[in-house]
Amino acid sequence: MSGVALSTRAGQRVRPVPAHPGTRDVVLAELCAALFASLPRSDQRRRGEAYVRGLLGARGRKSIRNIAALTGGQAAEQSLHHFIASSTWEWAPVRRALAHYLARVSPPQAWVVRPMVIPKAGDNSVGVDRRFCPAVGQVLNAQQAVGVWAASVERSSPVNWRLHLSDAWLADGARRDQASIPDSVRPETLGECTVEAYLGMMRDWGLPPRPLVLDAREADAPAVFQRLRATGVPVLARVGSSLRMVVADPAVPGRSPEALPAHQIMGAARDMRRPVMWRDHGPARTVRTALTAAVRVGLPTRAAPGHPVRRRDLLLLGVGENGRQWPAELWVTDMVNVPPAALVRLGKLIDRVDRDFTEIADEVGVRDFAGRSFSGWHRHVTLASAAHAVAALTGRYEAGHRLERVS
Incomplete structure (x- = not known):
């Protein structure tokens, strides 16, 4: 537990982290400046901010067409499509910048790993397969991903994603080529995908150590524990x-x-x-x-x-x-020496993430990408995570109400 902040002792009230004092436009501009500093060209940085702004402001499904309608019509649609689907910018540095921004302005009590199922009508999107979804108790045609969230009792926000690809997808050379899946992507179980989503960001991003909270009921729990405990993470x-x-x-x-x-x-x-x-x-x-x-x-x-x-x-x-x-x-x-009351509160951060997924992440279109490419999916969910962070830091939303839109 050395070096790990666990601010939930039995009987202790957690002091709420205040919402970001700036307006949404101010926070959007500040966050985008930090996120897109790694993009080498100014036009890429402008498109990145336009895409995040569109995710916050577009009505209905967050398709590239609806996003572009806010910023310039058909010409904007073509440029945004290229920016997401076939540009060369790397999403990992953007996610790293997002994680560090959130660690500074809204320090997490824990990193929470949460699965995400994305139902699909067709079978062309990268990773789509017939999968049993425990949350609904039935087999769905869907993509399966894992997100890592920076979570506190006040708010939570996703900072990293990993798309789970089945053996059938990865063994099919034609489908790999069509979706531009890198050669480095290899078969893994959902439990291995869960572990790598977390370890992949903690290895190189220099983030503060915090406990990891996850739901391992559908994974090989002993294997997950063995792998994580080898790294020393609580x-x-x-x-x-x-x-x-x-x-x-x-x-x-x-x-x-x-x-x-x-x-x-x-x-x-x-x-x-x-x-x-x-x-x-x-x-x-x-x-x-x-x-x-x-x-x-x-x-x-x-x-x-x-x-x-x-x-x-x-x-x-x-x-x-x-x-x-x-x-x-x-x-x-x-964490054998942490009081049970503190562990209960820590476990409730999964509920916080579930609530924010429904009220914010889905509202800003984290599951709305309709393209086929592996890199396009990753770029979209990266920018949807940025839009989620802006809304979580500045929005005024209550359970049962839709996220306030930006005109």
């Missing part, structure tokens, strides 16, 4: 009830040397539950309560013959409500 992961772990806490009734499902461990720890309270910083700003039980556990590991098995303690956290099914949520973390 992790809080929501996990499925069937994840098997070895109980290391002697206070748990029926403790066994064998690995047990997480829900069975938490069922045995029912009498260890304690109430926690936290303040919800959403529109209602109410004090909420829950019951938690924390059990020290280890993930099953395989040792080489003749070598002892080494396990580092983790904490299995059960969260639920009195009188309801126990547990409602299961979390695993290596």
Whole structure:
């Protein structure tokens, strides 16, 4: 935990970060100046700002045509299409600048990894495949991506993206060529995609260390933990009830040397539950309560013959409500000395990200790119992330209301 800011101690109120004091136009200009400093040509910088402004101001779907309608019609549409689909500017330096800007003006309490499913009618867009979507419980024709968000209780904003490409896509030379997928892109599981989305930015961007919060119920949680813990990052992961772990806490009734499902461990720890309270910083700003039980556990590991098995303690956290099914949520973390109330508040940042995705990211068109190219998709979501940051820092929005548009 050394060097990691976790400003959520039990009983401590988190001081809200004030919204950016400037108007939206001022913040837009300031942010774009920082973001596009890496673009070598002034016309590219102008188009970048025009695109972000269009994402904030265009009505309906954020197509290049609708964006260009705000800035100059057909000629603008052609230039913006080239700027997104086939220009040569790199998106990674722009994302890095965005992450540093947000770390300065709205410091995150954690980096939150969130999946993004983009339903599609056809099969030409890069990465489109038939996928089972747990959120809706059905198979969809869709793209699948992973976003990394800078998150606090007041606001959250995406700073990095990784597009998950199936083996079928990457093994098809014709489709790779059509979408201009770089040779460096190799097959990976969704869990590996999740880890790389985070590690890819933390390796070289010089960002402040913060805990990583993610939902690992659909991933290979042990593999994700092993990879992340090797880097020393503090992790809080929501996990499925069937994840098997070895109980290391002697206070748990029926403790066994064998690995047990997480829900069975938490069922045995029912009498260890304690109430926690936290303040919800959403529109209602109410004090909420829950019951938690924390059990020290280890993930099953395989040792080489003749070598002892080494396990580092983790904490299995059960969260639920009195009188309801126990547990409602299961979390695993290596922050074993952090109070449960602080871990609950940290886990709630996933809800903050989900809310901001619906109320802001979707409103500025993060899922609206209709092109076919790999680089075009990445450039679009990069600029949509910039538009999201402007809206999150300056907008006045409440749950259930549409994002205020810029004329």
